[in-house]
Amino acid sequence: MKNLKFGEPRLSRSIEFCRNLSDSIIFSISVLIIGGIATVLSSAKWHMGLFAWIGPLFFLCYFRMTRIKRKTLWFFLVYLCRSIIAFKDVVPFPLPGIIVVGLIQTIQSWLIYLSDRWITRKSDRFLSTLYFPAASVSVEFIPAALGGSIWFSVANSQVAFNWITQLASITGLWGISFIIYWFGSVLVWAIQRNSEPRRAKRGIVIYSSVFLTVILFGFIRSNSNAMKSSAQVRVAGLSVPLTGFLENLYKDYCGREISIDPTWSITSSKVREIQKAELPFIETPDSAKFKYAYAAMKLANDSLFALSKKAADNGARFILWSEANALVFKNDEEQLIERGLKFSKKNKVYLVMTIAAIHPGKITATTKFLENETVFISPLGEIMNIFHKNNPVPMAEATEPGDGVIPVIITPYGRIAVSICYDADFPIQMRQLGNKKADFLFLPSGDWYSISPFHSYMAVFRGIENGTAVVRQASSGLSILSDSRGRIVKSFDYYLPGEKLWFADIQSKHENTVYSRIGDSFAWICVFIMLMGLTYRLANNSRKDES
Structure with missing residues (x-):
């Protein structure tokens, strides 16, 4: 009983501190800018793969946790600037073309983060963390399925991490992108559950188990000998x-x-x-x-x-x-x-x-x-x-x-x-x-x-x-x-x-690979998860309206 009384004020102060941060315009803009800088550093021009994990994390913090006016306007300004910087000299278009491509990507990203906020606001289940990575992978995959390239896939930044890249032999690029986006989704979900430490810990353990399984598979595959022909x-x-x-x-x-x-x-x-x-x-x-x-x-x-x-x-x-x-x-x-x-x-x-x-x-x-x-x-x-x-x-x-x-x-x-x-x-x-x-x-x-x-x-x-x-x-x-x-x-x-x-x-x-046999099945599963998440949320809204 004494421990409970001792812990309650600390927990209360922690929650109050998080709420104050959420209302702070300085904190909100800082989070947004850090996300923009991280995604620039992970782009083709600088290709620092570690920052690919950081960018989505901070953007999710901005959308899920901050409460400032004109949130969409601030996001558009920062993300469009980020796109222009990342694409300049990389995309073979003049500046007006770069702006158009940047605007398209900004709108796509805004829709993903906005729909994720819409989904997670009414559901605090760990399962809701799957929506953001599934939607992000879907936005990478659907243009490719329609005949486009995968130039903008976040997975491209990970070639230095050979234990992670081996996942492509099973899922293609899409599994790598998923594990990156899921990292940010789970971590922000856990931060938001700071009043429920056991629950937050379980979610982190689930993600860590999946991540470590991927790393173990990659370690074994990358350190085993590749098939060799008889003639060099x-x-x-x-x-x-x-x-x-x-x-x-x-x-x-x-x-x-x-x-x-x-x-x-x-x-x-x-x-x-x-x-x-x-x-x-x-x-x-x-x-x-x-x-x-x-x-x-x-x-x-x-x-x-x-x-x-x-x-x-x-x-x-x-x-x-x-x-x-x-x-x-x-x-x-x-x-x-x-x-x-x-x-x-x-x-x-x-x-x-x-x-x-x-x-x-x-x-x-x-x-x-x-x-x-x-x-x-x-x-x-x-x-x-x-x-x-x-x-x-x-x-x-x-x-x-x-x-x-x-x-x-x-x-x-x-x-x-x-x-x-x-x-x-x-x-x-x-x-x-x-x-x-x-x-x-x-x-x-x-x-x-x-x-x-x-x-x-x-x-x-x-x-x-x-x-x-x-x-x-x-x-x-x-x-x-x-x-x-x-x-x-x-x-x-x-x-x-x-x-x-x-x-x-x-x-x-x-060498035969799983991906050669099952193709883009994992990507289609992500599309299914995204559609199911949207359908479930719309159905809940309809039931509430009727009641």
């Missing part, structure tokens, strides 16, 4: 910078010289100025008017074969160029491919040529004047496959998309799938890797400074999901070899001085 083979990745071509193209266009910094933003005024030269070059490709550009284009293509020869001389059996590295007008493409056929036969190597084939002529806003393709050539000098990029980057690539099929080429060294860069941001489409039991994914890519190395790390998840090793050869980014457990075995930074040539010895075999 050397792969070479290479890039030839095209800055020289662009500098000479600009010189032909206006007579002025310019020196390009490869770290420039792709939406900067300098880059837009250089791009003015591309239109007349494509519409009227006069070799006399653009003599320097033609010479630079030839030099770049010659350099690709020179580096490829060096790779072959150093024992490479597979040689992979970075995305669209060989520039050629469509009329001259056959001659370039013929050169590749002769090279492969002479040097007895597999060559994956990456070609940007330009269709000259009048350009309008809807003209698709480019073919972004790979040509996979055997050591016999035969074409084994020609692949066109399935998912051109919106508003950045004037390219016709491919047919959606990811080819798998059978070689003595394994089953090799081929895709291009942004294609790997579509996990539903990339499930073909698991279904076709690909041993390797060759992924020629082209990045820019602000998204490197984040974009390369995103591709690692496709290997974990589908039991496939990934060789991503990137210009203006980080080239990587990762195994089927998502471990980065070898990497090469494009921005280091010197030749853009690296080697990796690969020995891997396809």
Whole structure:
């Protein structure tokens, strides 16, 4: 009885303190700003994965626990600013486009947090903590199910935490996102139950048990040996910078010289100025008017074969160029491919040529004047496959998309799938890797400074999901070899001085994964939980209205 009397004032003071904080505008805005800063730091530009857990936690505190006027207005201001900062130089759009994308994401997030507040306000059960992660995963998954990418998935930030990423082999990215969002939901729920410490403790124990199970599974899987094929083979990745071509193209266009910094933003005024030269070059490709550009284009293509020869001389059996590295007008493409056929036969190597084939002529806003393709050539000098990029980057690539099929080429060294860069941001489409039991994914890519190395790390998840090793050869980014457990075995930074040539010895075999078999079942469960939560809340409201 004495202990009860002693504890009651302390408990009362604790509750009163929390209520005072909830009414404080300084506390409310501080919580909101901390959430915004955390989500910026976990974004593609800074990719600090730990902050991905902190951002949703503070936003939930803001919506569930604070009581200030104009709560929605404050959220819109902070979240939109956060989106603009996070997307600048990352999303390949000018500022108005970034604002539009940021506004869309702000509205999506606002609806999630608002509906979570609506659900949890009338239900203090631990089960209500599932709504927020389920709704957040649903908002990531539904656009992907409709043909979109997963660029904005919070799970992409977690590649450094290999024990957590292994969950993708069962649930895909969606399970990783769920465990992150659930963390914030449970912790805020427990804080709100400070008057019921035993109940709050039970909720934390439930989450901790699930989290530790995920960690234990990840530890076991990431520390076990990946499947290996009987034969080890050397792969070479290479890039030839095209800055020289662009500098000479600009010189032909206006007579002025310019020196390009490869770290420039792709939406900067300098880059837009250089791009003015591309239109007349494509519409009227006069070799006399653009003599320097033609010479630079030839030099770049010659350099690709020179580096490829060096790779072959150093024992490479597979040689992979970075995305669209060989520039050629469509009329001259056959001659370039013929050169590749002769090279492969002479040097007895597999060559994956990456070609940007330009269709000259009048350009309008809807003209698709480019073919972004790979040509996979055997050591016999035969074409084994020609692949066109399935998912051109919106508003950045004037390219016709491919047919959606990811080819798998059978070689003595394994089953090799081929895709291009942004294609790997579509996990539903990339499930073909698991279904076709690909041993390797060759992924020629082209990045820019602000998204490197984040974009390369995103591709690692496709290997974990589908039991496939990934060789991503990137210009203006980080080239990587990762195994089927998502471990980065070898990497090469494009921005280091010197030749853009690296080697990796690969020995891997396809592994069956749960995700390959059940697909996005977990994501659909999240959609079901979200809909059930909304339905239950609406039904309760209707019953109260009737009574």
